Amino acid sequence: MIIELGHFALVLALLVAILQMVVPAWGAHVRDRRLMAMAEPAALCQFGLLLVAFLALMNAYVTSDFSVANVVANSHSTKPLLYRISGVWGNHEGSMLLWVLILSLFGAAVAAFGRNLPDTLKANVLAVQASIAVAFCLFILLTSNPFLRIDPPPADGNGLNPILQDPALAFHPPMLYTGYVGFSIAYSFAIAALIEGRLDAAWARWVRPWTLAAWMCLTLGIAMGSWWSYYELGWGGFWFWDPVENASFMPWLAGTALLHSALVMEKRDALKVWTILLAILTFSLSLMGTFLVRSGVLTSVHAFAVDPRRGVFILAIMTLFTGGGLALFALRARDLRQGGLFAPISREGSLVLNNILLTTACATVLVGTLYPLVLQALGIKISVGPPYFNLTFVPLMVPLLLALPFGPLLAWKRSDVLGAAQRLMFAALLAAVVLALDFAVFHRGPVLAPFGLALGAFVMAGAVSDLVYRARLGNVPLAETWRRLKSQPRSAFGTTLAHFGVGLLVVGVVATSAYREERILVMKPGDEVSIAGYKLAFRGVAPATGPNYRAEVGLFDVTRGGAPVTKLEPSKRIYDAPPQPTTEAGIHVSWRGDLYVVLGDAQKGGGYAVRLYFNPLVRFIWLGALIMFIGGGVSLSDRRLRVGAPGRARRFAAAPAE
Amino acid sequence: MTRKQRRGVLIGVSVGVLMVAVGLVLYALRDSIVFFHTPSDIAEKHIPSGERFRLGGLVEKGSVKRGEGAKVSFVVTDTLKDIPVTYEGVLPDLFREGQGVVAEGKLTPSGVFVADTVLAKHDATYMPPEVAKALQAKGVKLGKGATHPGSMTQ
Numbered sequence: 001m002i003i004e005l006g007h008f009a010l011v012l013a014l015l016v017a018i019l020q021m022v023v024p025a026w027g028a029h030v031r032d033r034r035l036m037a038m039a040e041p042a043a044l045c046q047f048g049l050l051l052v053a054f055l056a057l058m059n060a061y062v063t064s065d066f067s068v069a070n071v072v073a074n075s076h077s078t079k080p081l082l083y084r085i086s087g088v089w090g091n092h093e094g095s096m097l098l099w100v101l102i103l104s105l106f107g108a109a110v111a112a113f114g115r116n117l118p119d120t121l122k123a124n125v126l127a128v129q130a131s132i133a134v135a136f137c138l139f140i141l142l143t144s145n146p147f148l149r150i151d152p153p154p155a156d157g158n159g160l161n162p163i164l165q166d167p168a169l170a171f172h173p174p175m176l177y178t179g180y181v182g183f184s185i186a187y188s189f190a191i192a193a194l195i196e197g198r199l200d201a202a203w204a205r206w207v208r209p210w211t212l213a214a215w216m217c218l219t220l221g222i223a224m225g226s227w228w229s230y231y232e233l234g235w236g237g238f239w240f241w242d243p244v245e246n247a248s249f250m251p252w253l254a255g256t257a258l259l260h261s262a263l264v265m266e267k268r269d270a271l272k273v274w275t276i277l278l279a280i281l282t283f284s285l286s287l288m289g290t291f292l293v294r295s296g297v298l299t300s301v302h303a304f305a306v307d308p309r310r311g312v313f314i315l316a317i318m319t320l321f322t323g324g325g326l327a328l329f330a331l332r333a334r335d336l337r338q339g340g341l342f343a344p345i346s347r348e349g350s351l352v353l354n355n356i357l358l359t360t361a362c363a364t365v366l367v368g369t370l371y372p373l374v375l376q377a378l379g380i381k382i383s384v385g386p387p388y389f390n391l392t393f394v395p396l397m398v399p400l401l402l403a404l405p406f407g408p409l410l411a412w413k414r415s416d417v418l419g420a421a422q423r424l425m426f427a428a429l430l431a432a433v434v435l436a437l438d439f440a441v442f443h444r445g446p447v448l449a450p451f452g453l454a455l456g457a458f459v460m461a462g463a464v465s466d467l468v469y470r471a472r473l474g475n476v477p478l479a480e481t482w483r484r485l486k487s488q489p490r491s492a493f494g495t496t497l498a499h500f501g502v503g504l505l506v507v508g509v510v511a512t513s514a515y516r517e518e519r520i521l522v523m524k525p526g527d528e529v530s531i532a533g534y535k536l537a538f539r540g541v542a543p544a545t546g547p548n549y550r551a552e553v554g555l556f557d558v559t560r561g562g563a564p565v566t567k568l569e570p571s572k573r574i575y576d577a578p579p580q581p582t583t584e585a586g587i588h589v590s591w592r593g594d595l596y597v598v599l600g601d602a603q604k605g606g607g608y609a610v611r612l613y614f615n616p617l618v619r620f621i622w623l624g625a626l627i628m629f630i631g632g633g634v635s636l637s638d639r640r641l642r643v644g645a646p647g648r649a650r651r652f653a654a655a656p657a658e
Numbered sequence: 659m660t661r662k663q664r665r666g667v668l669i670g671v672s673v674g675v676l677m678v679a680v681g682l683v684l685y686a687l688r689d690s691i692v693f694f695h696t697p698s699d700i701a702e703k704h705i706p707s708g709e710r711f712r713l714g715g716l717v718e719k720g721s722v723k724r725g726e727g728a729k730v731s732f733v734v735t736d737t738l739k740d741i742p743v744t745y746e747g748v749l750p751d752l753f754r755e756g757q758g759v760v761a762e763g764k765l766t767p768s769g770v771f772v773a774d775t776v777l778a779k780h781d782a783t784y785m786p787p788e789v790a791k792a793l794q795a796k797g798v799k800l801g802k803g804a805t806h807p808g809s810m811t812q
Contacts, residue, residue: 234751344667356672360679367683371691380693383712385762387690392682396675520728520747572751581751600728600748609728611748 006056007147013049014137020130024123036123047108067153070146076159086170093146124192159577176221182214187283204266216632223625234583236613247289253362254282284322350407364392405462427461449514460503494635501627508620517614524607532614554599697739
């Protein structure tokens, strides 16, 4: 009964979304306040209905209702509660429902917090947002309905893929979707602005918090996915340039560019046309990611169900929203007046450079991801792997990272590089010291690695330099510095934190990639092996049982210089349902890096294959991403950016039509 | 600086970055892509030894031999032609006899494929689509598992 209720709520949500798409847009066109006013309750109602649908499905999972086909295919009665809940979005149908739920949540948030948005803009934004919801509700109902019953119901389900039964992965999809789908707001605002033919700095002030929130979630979502694949897949790698990873990375790159160009638009009323285009492209890349992952056109280590009908449907949705958006852009962009002149060497100029490099890098990732598809159509099968991305993406990141610390130090409108360079003296000095130390300490690894580490250090120190300069540390008494620091807007701290996080991430990536140690060997009980200063003694293998799996656990005593450090217990699990093996790595975390042990297969002559890694500074990668997330949060809490902050919208409403 | 000059600088930088990117992409696409072949393709196309490619097919039943240390050898087949493969390392969890596999590496002059990467899908019933397609194209009948919709791991 509850499942039918959920199904019914989903259908109702579709109908509400259709109303929300048509009526307010028409109202905005004929300037009828009553018609436009429908958008707000409709958006809230649509969210409520989708929430009912989602909770109904979740209920079926939690109570293990095996009369529902989707539950049978993806759940099992012995599964722990957390994974019964995460199982809802651990499959194609359920995750699509979550996708639409988050979409409507953003729409509802605009309706709830956007009280002082101009009526027509709000009506148009919510109408565009509803049109996306209509497309995806139809997609769910027609091709991927999670509410279908099965008769007769089987005694138990097939279970969730065991590698998905993991706490980090339980929250990875919701985070990622919040990021993906969050960019829909930027898209809706862009389309609404194009429909109205009106765009000013206040528009950017409205769009930026939403973009920032989406960007934060996408950052954390990608980092969680990377962290999960690091410890769960047993390869000890953090990024594989897999098509599915690229699918989430491209919107991130475009979204990062959007975040920065919206800044120029808000502060200086420039780059309008470009910002609108980026907003359309960012969400289009999100849609393309959804298409790539769910259509099965790509070969990937992780992909969704392969069903051509779904692929064609999502391709149609993608073409409609990308093509429609770009067509509207081509028609109306001419009407948007350009404003705000600036010299090439200025804050705006540096943000333009940021945009050029980020979008170009995004394009190279796009080419690498789609090239195999194009060749596949010609009958040639190839794969584009990490070497391609190392050759194209990485060289484009170097100038970006070099220029990054300069950006915040340059003044708006017109500035000079020398002044910024002087303020970066300390950062450059630190980078030089790091460079010299690396060459002195490490004699192995690629020659370019010390430069990479120095670059990371430069970015980190440069980010801090900005704040130090603003507080005039050393030039004025300490109390004055403190006072100045306190009076800085939160967004300044946010920028510093986020940029610092980027530097940390670069250091982690370079150190792990260049100085990783790896050993593969066969160990018998009693054997010892050394890696990166650690000594591991293998004591043997013991059986163990979990709630829904059996395991073989390898026992390792880890010592360093004779002193015991820890015991590592990597294991191989066999799950009951579905009967599938997984590898659980044993990881010892220290500030130097991770000691990573994987237990392999038993060998004929006794003993086990064992894989050991030492991944130096690998935690910096996720720590860096986390700091970027926190930086975004700090920036979002800035009063000037706060959603619904009073006093801004009135100026917006009074702004003359352009 | 006039407006025109400023625009010139902007366009110049954009075009410059784009040119560099196009150059990098073309260079990388020439040198760092990997082709995918089945054992039959190798026999037909005379792949030179030393060229890096991906080999896809089924792990022949009874062919997996564990050597000294972590060395493993097995035979990849598309039921028409076979290629012996050697690999040093820990095989993925889902590596099984009779299942689909993709190995990346090089062919030696003696016709043995030395793999440095072995991929198996994270789903017991799944076969990499390129393997499934290649095998179907060769007229190999596949079990139900090959086209079974797997679950996500995105």
